[in-house]
Amino acid sequence: MTRMSFADAARVCLTAKYATFSGRARRAEYWWFSLVYVIATGIVTGIIFVTETLLLGVLLLPFxxxxxxxxxxxxHDTGKSGRRMLIALIPIAxxxxxxxxxxxxxxxxxxxxxxxxKAVGHLVG
Structure with a gap:
């Protein structure tokens, strides 16, 4: 009985048994490929997240x-200083x-x- 490594599990599950639903898989094959899957999902999700965040930042920059x-x-309209905006930096509240x-x-x-x-009654440009 040979031990299945991380690379073996990735190779078997991604090539030889890609769409094979019959048969059996040892625990090592399952858990090593689960690790491959989690790593691949994390990388793809990370790339998409970074790309979307960057894209979002670029699109919002002019605004x-x-x-x-x-x-x-x-x-100012409510009689407060513009510095009052900094209150939004306080966490939660x-x-x-x-x-x-x-x-x-x-x-x-x-x-x-x-x-x-309101008293002027027109838009100030």
């Missing part, structure tokens, strides 16, 4: 500056506090950041 600027303007802060109604009068857009 970062406008998103930051509109967030600061929104905070920060993003919730940030989102709640973004839902607060505008200051109805002129504040330190200018007149109320």
């Amino acid at each position: 970062i500056v406008p998103m930051l600027s509109v967030s600061v303007r929104r905070l 920060g993003p919730v506090m940030y989102l709640v802060g973004m839902t607060v109604d505008s200051v109805p009068t002129t504040n330190g950041y200018g007149p109320s857009p």
